[in-house]
Amino acid sequence: MSTLKIALQKSGRLNEKSIRLLKDCGINISNGTSKLKATASNFPLDILFLRDDDIPQYVEQGVADIGIVGENEVLEKRKKVDLVEPLGFAKCRMSLALPKSVEYSGCEFFDGKRVATSYPNILSEYFEKQGVRVEVEEISGSVELAPGIGLADGIFDIVSTGSTLMTNGLKEVELVLKSQAMLIGNQRLDAEKKAILKRLVFRMKAVLASKANKYILMNAPNESLEAILTLLPGMKSPTVLPLSIEGWSSIHSVVAEDDFWEIIDKLQVLGAEGILVVPLEKMIS
Numbered sequence: 001m002s003t004l005k006i007a008l009q010k011s012g013r014l015n016e017k018s019i020r021l022l023k024d025c026g027i028n029i030s031n032g033t034s035k036l037k038a039t040a041s042n043f044p045l046d047i048l049f050l051r052d053d054d055i056p057q058y059v060e061q062g063v064a065d066i067g068i069v070g071e072n073e074v075l076e077k078r079k080k081v082d083l084v085e086p087l088g089f090a091k092c093r094m095s096l097a098l099p100k101s102v103e104y105s106g107c108e109f110f111d112g113k114r115v116a117t118s119y120p121n122i123l124s125e126y127f128e129k130q131g132v133r134v135e136v137e138e139i140s141g142s143v144e145l146a147p148g149i150g151l152a153d154g155i156f157d158i159v160s161t162g163s164t165l166m167t168n169g170l171k172e173v174e175l176v177l178k179s180q181a182m183l184i185g186n187q188r189l190d191a192e193k194k195a196i197l198k199r200l201v202f203r204m205k206a207v208l209a210s211k212a213n214k215y216i217l218m219n220a221p222n223e224s225l226e227a228i229l230t231l232l233p234g235m236k237s238p239t240v241l242p243l244s245i246e247g248w249s250s251i252h253s254v255v256a257e258d259d260f261w262e263i264i265d266k267l268q269v270l271g272a273e274g275i276l277v278v279p280l281e282k283m284i285s
């Protein structure tokens with residue numbers, strides 16, 4: 001019986017959420033998460049804990065069959081791996097930033113300028129596409145300090161809240177790409193491993209869908225039913241049950257987290273009452 005090997009970040013921003021995702025998929029990691037290797041007790045999965053920078057290479061070589069890593073690392077490392085499933089966490093953007101006082105006129109501003117980054121490949125490719133020539137200064141950490149010490153005119157780095165840029169007197173001037181945690185896979189998995197991966201992805205999708213949606217119940221006057229039903233997509237269609245009070249119904253449905261507040265506002269205008277919102281544990285469509 002075959003076992004799939006997954007590479008997870010040993011410590012850092014991806015570590016906890018990657019392990020959490022496996023747990024939400026019902027996978028028990030038995031012998032702790034502090035060691036280099038762990039084994040799942042109830043699913044054919046071995047876990048390797050690595051630095052995130054090494055994960056694309058290990059997956060390409062087949063040392064690990066699959067891995068969870070930021071899309072940004074996959075693009076930067078230029079390894080031949082499959083992008084299997086975006087996982088919706090560790091969302092960030094990769095942006096160009098300049099000292100606040102600099103007047104920015106557009107991408108051509110960077111012509112002949114020096115830009116410090118830990119992502120030289122993504123940056124070079126971006127400027128090549130723009131037809132702008134820049135000098136890429138590769139540094140491995142604290143990129144945001146580079147302009148202040150005269151190492152570079154600007155920087156290219158990961159931005160999440162923007163507070164690192166702000167505290168270093170920098171402003172974001174171009175968003176180059178968006179990134180999130182990604183499940184990646186080796187391109188030559190045998191049939192048995194592919195079958196295990198399929199089972200894992202099925203579970204992951206159910207977990208991700210449940211997080212992106214909420215179950216909603218409400219009471220509504222029958223004269224508003226039609227209007228309310230057009231607002232609520234549900235999984236196939238909403239469930240409508242009569243209440244014991246004449247002229248009223250109970251409506252059950254599933255709504256996307258993203259549209260949630262907008263839909264609630266409209267439901268209230270349409271006379272919906274007693275609105276209950278319940279988190280979903282798993283969602284299988």
Ligand code: PRT
Binds near residue numbers: 012050
């Ligand atoms: O030790 P190892 O090499 O495994 O980890 P690492 O230090 O290289 O990576 P880690 O754990 O910092 O990040 C892992 C992944 O998380 C990254 O590759 C991104 O895909 C994703 N991610 C999401 C982030 C951020 N958000 C983030 N904010 N990675 C880094 N940052 C840093 C950024 O470099 C900058 O210094 O946070 C700062 C900006 O944050 P704000 O909120 O101030 O804008």
Ligand code: ZN
Binds near residue numbers: 051052053
């Ligand atoms: Zn790293």
